[in-house]
Amino acid sequence: MDSDELLRQARMSREQAYVPYSHFPVGAAVLTESGAIYGGCNIENASFGLTNCAERTAIYKAVADGHTRFKALAVIADTPDVCAPCGACRQVISEFAIPYIILANMEGRVATYTAEELLPLSFTAKDIKQNKQ
Numbered sequence: 001m002d003s004d005e006l007l008r009q010a011r012m013s014r015e016q017a018y019v020p021y022s023h024f025p026v027g028a029a030v031l032t033e034s035g036a037i038y039g040g041c042n043i044e045n046a047s048f049g050l051t052n053c054a055e056r057t058a059i060y061k062a063v064a065d066g067h068t069r070f071k072a073l074a075v076i077a078d079t080p081d082v083c084a085p086c087g088a089c090r091q092v093i094s095e096f097a098i099p100y101i102i103l104a105n106m107e108g109r110v111a112t113y114t115a116e117e118l119l120p121l122s123f124t125a126k127d128i129k130q131n132k133q
Contacts, residue, residue: 003102006031006074007110013039013054014076020044026077028054030062030098033069038062055089059096072100082111085118094122 006029014027019042026042040058044051052060055075062070073093077083082103085093093101094115101118104110115122 006072006102007076007104009037009039010074010076013041017041018043026054026083028058028073028075030058030073031071032062032067033071053086053089055085056092059092068096070096070098072102073098074102076104078106081105082109090119091122094119
């Protein structure tokens with residue numbers, strides 16, 4: 001699987017976005033360690049706090065199917081530069097230690113980052129104290 005194919009899947013997922021308020025469709029596709037691809041789009045809600053981003057939709061769909069190890073994630077939107085994930089999505093990307101994040105726009109601009117580059121000093125399971133009784 002190359003980044004072009006993952007971006008193609010993200011672009012296709014973008015077409016399914018439910019964005020009646022922002023009119024800003026975003027698509028994502030995540031590649032699992034086993035080679036499966038899960039697409040996701042942003043899904044808005046009139047109660048804006050309940051909106052879900054494309055990145056989290058793709059990752060959560062994969063997790064719901066039993067995948068927790070990933071090779072890459074692609075994100076695409078119609079932005080002047082590459083479409084960067086929000087803070088919540090960066091935290092979810094960090095949680096699953098996705099090694100390659102491919103960011104793109106509809107004009108063909110592409111950049112690749114690591115989870116650490118997107119969210120340095122992320123909050124992880126190591127930060128949670130375990131209570132032992």
